[in-house]
Amino acid sequence: MKNIVSLNELEINKKCIVCSLIASGSERRRLLDLGIIQGTKIEVLCKSPSGDPTAYFLRGIVIALRSECARKIIVKSLN
């Protein structure tokens, strides 16, 4: 279970698979709508100059999430 982490804890260039979402309400809806569901592959691309937000690659698109939001996505990190 060591490799189960929050998305915001992953380093750049790491890849992972979504396990669950702990966001609720409209935030959860938005994440789901982006295709962030159980089993979605996510790659950490880069951080903004000040370290936050971070850009992620998933399902062919690039999205930026603030760390507060990425914290609510629980993922399994792939090596």
Added chain:
Amino acid sequence: MWLTDLQEIATQITQKNGIEKKSKSHIVAVAGNPNVGKSTVFNALTGLRQHTGNWPGKTVENAKGEYFYKGECFKLVDIPGTYSLMASSVEDATALERNLNLALQILEITTNVVICVNLLDEAKKKRIHIDLDELSLQLGVPVVGTNARKGEGLTELMEEARKICKKERKTFKVKINYGDFIEESIQRIEKLVSSKIKTIVDARWLSLRMLDQEGNILDKLKNHLEEGVINKDVVLIASEERKKLLQKTNDTNFLRDKITSEIVHKAETIYKICVKLESEKYNKKDRLIDKILTSKITGIPVMLFALTVIFWLTISGANYPSEIIASGLFWIQDKLAEFFGNIGIPSWINNLFVMGIYRTLAWVVSVMLPPMAIFFPIFTFLEDVGYLPRAAFNLDKFFKDAGAHGKQALTMCMGFGCNACGVTGCRIIDSPRERLIAIITNNFVPCNGRIPTLTAVIMMFFVAWIPFPFSFLGSSLILTAVILLGIFFTFLISSILSKTLLRGVPSSFILELPPYRSPQVGKILMRSLLDRTIFVLGRAVTIAIPAGLVIWLMANIQINGVKILSYCSSFLDPFARLIGLDGVILLAFILGFPANEIVVPIIIMSYLSTGNIMNLENLSELRNLLITNGWTYKTAICTMLFSLLHFPCGTTLWTIKKETASIKWTVLSFLIPTVIGILVCFTVCQSINLVSLLINKI
């Protein structure tokens, strides 16, 4: 988010039915995720230039247009907001999976849809192969590939839309299976729905939405449902089924998660069948550019560099055209005066028209037109290639710390073009609190009406000693610094507001970084020159005419032997001097309330009306005029600061009133920058006074 939009879709479909019956034309709604070139397709079909969509970012207002094809009229409706509508859905070939998601949601409501896969050329460049025939089979509706920017595939698109409208094309429904639990519930509700509610909206979809129940779909559709009946039995059974489901699964998120997941899975499956990637690294180039534009070391410097280069190109490029236009227009002025004199028009009318109205107009055009004609295309270019979302990405941390929304970076960028447009653009921010912050602080970035004022003052007073052509570089560096000061105030005021009047935590922020696109130079020039330059200049000109008239009258009508203009400016003078200006400058800012473009022309007109008439065809002559009227470095600095920090122009305030629907916020938007401007100018002016006093003593 998407539910609301789907309700909107259903509303539109039922509405569409009504309109079509009345007007005999076919209504086609255009839907698509952001950045898929929806506006391009829309414009290519209708030949319309969409003003609202042309400001950075999204289409913020419903655009409408029509085209004729095979003798029939097709009315297009472009739906604003991001995730919307029906009947013709635009998909970006390079991010198909995500867009399939939207398409599937729309197809659940209606199969009267043509799917348009746009940006095929970009996909080809990235070696993405899309099997359009297979896609059509999978989705059950016609699929057309286009390159809307080059006009390719549009005839086919129109043909398919016609066939759909005329019911000449057979379509079939893609069914998404939501699992036994949900399917059983749907079936039970659907049975009742199809017997009790008559609507052209798909019964299965309506049942699903009622089961989902967030936001009352029936209320929303009430006015559009045929016979207008909301059946109580249906509502009741839907809520019962929902309760049962949630009890069974013991998970409040179950329904929504399951529904969304199944759609996403379906999109994924179709994507895998229809799309072949030649190489997994198809977006390697984009990632490399991203590294340069957003990395820790280069991100911010590149942004500042870009800003400086834009100003440098604008200032140095606008210099000569400005002089040429000025001398041309003033030559016409002389001829015009001569002509009016010759045909015997009384000299006061001659003066009123030529020296009042025409001259102000000439100043506005020669000062404004060249920088705008250079600035807008460059700005549109940055927007077109996809740089602006990266700027928002770089700046987000600052906005977050200020308690503001990350998209405020985008509306701030719009402010460079025109603050009124920036304020309208704030609609892209969902949270009302953060939207208000963005609206109130938009004025801290100088718009295109103020940038020439700043440039002129910089060129006259701060870089005159630097040899040509480095003086332009110096000017752009100083201008960049002034703009950074404005941005600093944006953060400061946002932060203060979010800790006082607009208290709250930042809402969640998801920003999409779209793929970079190769710019379309021709279109950029067309769009920026026609839509923006002419639009903004037109506004300045219509305001310059009455303003010119008023100034002339004020300068020529005397009360008790004192000109009204001198009376007003000497009334303002004592206060103006406290903040480093003089009465004329302050009066110019006040009279320039309708449009900031006319501030410098008013200053010039006022000085000219009281002093010797001079021929002002270049900046050094203008500089002499200002110095004769008592300008010093201190005046120049304070004028620049006050230009950056003062009340928004009339159009912007009117827009703020419209957008916020509140007098309170409109008044605050006026007061906040004005008070800050006065405080800053006062502090700077008094500090300079103190320092020079000390130096003199030593």
